Amino acid sequence: MTPPVPHSEPPRSQPHPRGTAPVPSPATTSRKSGEAGRWEQLDRHTVWASAITVAGFGAGVAVPFVAGFVRGGTSPVPVLLISGGGVVLLTVLATVADWMRWRHTRYRITDERVELRYAWVLHTLRSIPRDRVRTVDLVANPLLRMFGLTKVKIGTGQQVTGQQSHLTLDPVRRARAEELRRVLLERAPAAGETTEPDTGPALATLDWSWIRYAPIGVTTPILGTAAFGAVMQVSDWIGVQNSVIQYVGDLFANTSIVVLVLVLVAIGVLIGVVGSLGLFVEMWWRYRLTRENGTLLVRRGLFTTRSLSLEQRRLRGVDVFEPLGARLVGAARVDVVATGLKVRSDKDNTDPKTLMPAAPIALARRVAVDVLRADPLAGVDIRPHPTAARNRRIAWALYAALGIAAVLAVLGLLLTTVLLHLAWIAALVLTPVAIALALDDYRNLGHGLSGDYLVTRYGAGSRHTVALLRGGIIGWNVRRSPFQRRSGLVTIAATTAANDGRFFVRDVGEQEGLRLAEEAVPGLLTPFLEPVTPARP
């Protein structure tokens, strides 16, 4: 529902002399946001940064190829010349392209709008009303940091993934970025402010002992497996895959396959652990969660620094999330429930919704309280769901486990007896695991009301405890399957503008669920309820 973009033609030629970067002095733009209307350029050092990036990337790709050809017996000189030339050509092209982009891109902050335009061959103008700006995120990779630059992503926090929902200034000087953030998020910038924002007391800062939770997350198996994949892939590129396999085979020629598997798994785990520790350091280095003028700020990152903002007004609750590994040792992560999180930050594959890495659960809860300025999770009466919900889960678990076993058994009958053995092993191993998960899933199911919040808890293995602001509930979806109908259950979804759009209270007793919804948002559901005719005894 953004108003249409005005079709005013922006000025074509710029007064800036060629080659000089028109970095505005902060004083001129910050004193009055109404300084406005002046088109500014991005920082020209972006050209160097892209040149280095592409050259590095090109070299990274070229090296295995050169190695492959040289091994294959080709004379090294022409190969080096060709691939070197290719890298240079690629770098030049990319540099020119980025220079063109820089040359023809302008942005400006007017009283009403933030605008970014590109005007060469293809003209584009992105425009966001300033009063819709909800996030100003700063992300800088090591190269940008080398030049003192950062990317600025300005977003409206609009759930609709429309074209106008965000724009990225790629890049501007760091000081300018900080200033843009202050100007855009404050709306009324105070006069005479220094460029260094006043940081309030931190809600949380990194405690290095948290790093012990890093290896027990999902990253360890992922990185461990990826390492083997990478070895195979790269050796395939160079054309030495077979000799790698041969080499490993020779190495373990005298040992049994069991030992080989164990050793490989151990190596995988080791790589995974080291990798996840490294990832933790890179992601959470200098982590600091603060609140400045009603905006939550997360700053973190070793090589790539990120500085993510979240306006308090967008906050709709928190999710205290206990991933399986962390849960076993009493730790939890704090995720935020806020509007407009669907759009991920560019080039930042960490979850922007994570406010705090896994930490001891008491601490996580305290941070959640500080973030919400309320304590919905303390003393909330989380009510369990009817046992019918447990029976459903056990049934699913049995179907899943026995289904896998049945498929293996059928294949075994048709193909080979090895699969038959796998089938009974699968049945024997999977059934208890599945039932344990089902029971845990049922035990975790729960809901409650606590002050201004609706609390719902769910998860098998990993566990989410979500506190959703009742005022943030913008509708209800009540769903019932034939099986739920028979056992008197419903699944209720509170719809919201935050995160994925809804939070479920699964398999709750029909009466209990309807009462919960009625109470959580008074008046909304009431007109659509009717007493059941007392025909039933």
Next chain:
Amino acid sequence: MNEVVRLRPPRNRVERRAVTYWLTNELATVAVPAVVLAVLALLIGPARPWLLLAMGIVLAVGVPYGIAVPFWRYRVHRWEVTEDAVYTRSGWLWQEWRIAPMSRIQTVDTARGPLEQLFRLSSVTVTTASAAGPLKIQGLDHELAAELVERLTETTRSNRGDAT
């Protein structure tokens, strides 16, 4: 207070014509693969028994489904617009009740496919700021749909704001 309650059905049924529309739609969906399989069976001699078997399965499953579901759906699909909220029920075996308060409605759209036009039907979609909560009312008479959209737009215009 502690009396037993349930969600009452929304007041309005959809247009009776919607059944015919759904029937046509479902049967056309079944007919297309069935015809394709039949033609293939005519052309490809060696695979004929298999293709005919496949066609038989498609018809045996599709035709009863295509005939039963529209009537069932007609019994379930209902809608209601009050001063404060839009309320729908949809589905057939799996049923869903959706409620959106008037104050949180962001957009109201109508859509009419070619087949719907033939039956002078429209569907109205009401969206909120939630990524998961559009309310869709299918099978409305298109004049009624236009009226409804106008009314909803009118009502929602008066309450501005983010609706988040």
